[in-house]
Amino acid sequence: MIVPASLLSPEAFLSPLAIDEAIVRALDEDLGRAGDVTSIATIPEAAPARALMVAREEGVIAGLPLAIATFERLSPDIGIEAHLRDGATVAKGARVLTISGPARAVLSGERTALNFVGRLSGIATLTAKYVHRTAGTNTRICCTRKTTPGLRALEKYAVRCGGGFNHRFGLDDAILIKDNHIAVAGGITSVLQRARSVAGLLVKIEIEVDTIDQLREVLDTGLADVVLLDNMDIPTLTEAVKLASGRVVLEASGGVTLGSIAAIAATGVDYISSGTLTHSAPNFDAALDIEV
Known part of the structure; x- marks a missing residue:
């Protein structure tokens, strides 16, 4: 299976292996042991069909x-x-697409194809709305690891299609120290010292803070590359940006909505991350109609 690169978003990469794996899994789930028994029973083997996939709403x-x-x-x-x-x-x-060929194949693939387009277009469309609300700022919108199990690569690709950016893909591509890590390791300074001592040359270190005092301690160590400002209100975010003064990259997260994202971006944070982009995106309405 070779997918033309011209169909992928020019702003994002999606591995052919990820595509192939997802399709095999989805078709196996839908076709099961006996295949599409309805099409086999009702459609002659040699019957042709021509179908049109259309968008039933505006979106990406x-x-x-x-x-x-x-x-x-x-x-x-x-x-x-x-x-x-x-x-x-x-x-x-x-x-969107015009599909022609054996009718059984067209009908058997209809729902799986629409499921992929509906799910990923829904994510791309919602992401585009978030990005639009931050126009005029330098803030980038990014996703999280709150993705559908087994579909992370696809859903993160959809975020890029909508104009967003990707946070880490998994636990193995960056060090992100959260409140529970800090609690177990014995504090901010000690956990950062330990992380820096084992981090590879190209591995970034990010740490989550809840208060300005915690941010001040992180800055004093000089050991973090990125600081995640968790669930801070607008005045506190504004104070955090002023205190950091460009010494670290700042990411705001927690409670981000379409109604609040513009004000968060206006504080001057570098990134805003939101799990909503992937875990709560509504399905995009697309349909496949047979042309008679």
Whole structure:
């Protein structure tokens, strides 16, 4: 399975291996042991079909490479015309894909393809709304590890399609010291000293703080690269930005909503992270209609 690079968002990378793994798992879940028994029972084997995938609402599209690969895995005779690429903004009623080929394959792949496009476009669309609210600032919006198990790479890709940025992908690509780590390790200074002593040359260290006093202690150590300002109100965030004065990267997190994100960005923090982008994004409404 080879997905044309022209269909992926120009702002994001998605591994072909991640696409292939997700499709195999999804089709196995849907087709089970006997396959699409409805299509087998009602559609002649040689019957052709032509279908159009359309957007039923405005938004940002993501997941087209997965939809295409889904149909192509079901039949080598499937032909697909993509009318746009991931990351594109679409209007209600816009054409997304035209699929033609064996009717059984088109019908069997319909729901899996729409599930991928609906889920990932929903994330991309919500992310774009958050990004829009921060226009005119230097703040970047990023996701978290609050993703659907097994779909993290896809969902983080969708965030990039919507104009957001990715936080760490897992526990293995950065050191993020949270309140429970601090409690077990015996305090901010001691936990930072330990982390710095074992961190690799290219490994960043981020630490979570809840108060200005904790931020001041972190800054005094000089051992952190990034500080996560957890659940701070606007006056406290403003004070934190002033105190840090560019010495560390600042990330605000906790309680971020579409209604609050503009004010948070206006404080001058470098990043705002929100699990809402992935764990609470509504499904994007797309449909597949057979052309008669």
